[in-house]
Amino acid sequence: xxxxxxxxxxxxxxxxxxxxxxxxxxxxxxxGGSSRGLREYINNEVVLFAKKNxxxxxxxxxxxxxxxxIVAEFLNGKSKVVSIKNLSQxxxxxxxEQLRDASGITRKKMKKWWHTDxxxxxxxxxxxxxxxxxx
Amino acid sequence: MVRGxxxxxxxxxxxxxxxxxxxxxxxxxxxxxxxxxxxxALQHAYRGRKLKKRDMRSLWISRISNAAQEQRxxxxxxxxxxxxxEIQLNRKILxxxxxxxxxxxxxxxxxxxxxxxxxxxxxxx
Numbered sequence: 001x002x003x004x005x006x007x008x009x010x011x012x013x014x015x016x017x018x019x020x021x022x023x024x025x026x027x028x029x030x031x032g033g034s035s036r037g038l039r040e041y042i043n044n045e046v047v048l049f050a051k052k053n054x055x056x057x058x059x060x061x062x063x064x065x066x067x068x069x070i071v072a073e074f075l076n077g078k079s080k081v082v083s084i085k086n087l088s089q090x091x092x093x094x095x096x097e098q099l100r101d102a103s104g105i106t107r108k109k110m111k112k113w114w115h116t117d118x119x120x121x122x123x124x125x126x127x128x129x130x131x132x133x134x135x
Numbered sequence: 136m137v138r139g140x141x142x143x144x145x146x147x148x149x150x151x152x153x154x155x156x157x158x159x160x161x162x163x164x165x166x167x168x169x170x171x172x173x174x175x176a177l178q179h180a181y182r183g184r185k186l187k188k189r190d191m192r193s194l195w196i197s198r199i200s201n202a203a204q205e206q207r208x209x210x211x212x213x214x215x216x217x218x219x220x221e222i223q224l225n226r227k228i229l230x231x232x233x234x235x236x237x238x239x240x241x242x243x244x245x246x247x248x249x250x251x252x253x254x255x256x257x258x259x260x
Contacts, residue, residue, distance in 0.1 A: 120235040129237045130205045
């Protein structure tokens with residue numbers, strides 16, 4: 001988790017924000033009812049979104065007889081598949097904007113399963129702690 | 136006519152059943168079995184409270200011994216010199232230092248070694 005966060009931070013150059021979303025693939029079905037929102041989005045809004053966000057590559061793919069999806073690929077190589085089955089156009093717009101604002105870091109619970117009021121200051125003992133000695 | 140027991144009996148037995156929660160099989164629900172199981176459990180608890188103190192101390196000692204051996208000191212020498220230097224840290228804290236603050240423990244081991252050497256030198260004089 002820590003390593004992926006570091007790679008994201010290195011993408012920030014001199015404090016400038018770099019959009020972490022690389023590719024969006026909108027997979028729609030031309031006939032299915034669950035795809036209706038996506039079809040409307042594609043007809044009405046996707047070009048506007050693409051123009052506003054030139055850093056994102058957008059593919060629109062027909063995927064017949066299946067529920068609609070968005071596949072988002074990020075700069076750190078992670079991909080996320082979002083099902084947009086039966087969502088309205090506005091909801092799909094929200095989802096797309098959410099993906100555009102997201103980093104590619106896989107979400108993980110930051111829970112620690114232990115707690116201490118006095119954590120180790122010098123670091124926990126490990127076998128390489130004390131120097132080797134010559135007898 | 137359905138006859139239950141007296142209220143006193145139920146109250147008395149409820150105290151036993153409160154102790155036998157989680158026991159296996161009929162020992163938690165049937166009074167004659169539960170009584171024996173509860174009494175045995177209480178005996179174990181009594182003995183365990185005394186054993187726990189012994190076990191924890193021997194655990195601490197074995198941890199301190201291992202940590203001191205890493206610093207090339209036998210446990211006896213380490214503890215002896217801690218006492219000579221009037222360092223009031225007990226075995227519990229010493230073992231926790233060895234785990235969580237290894238540098239501090241190393242410093243203590245160096246102190247003990249120096250005191251040992253000084254003791255030898257003063258004996259030779």
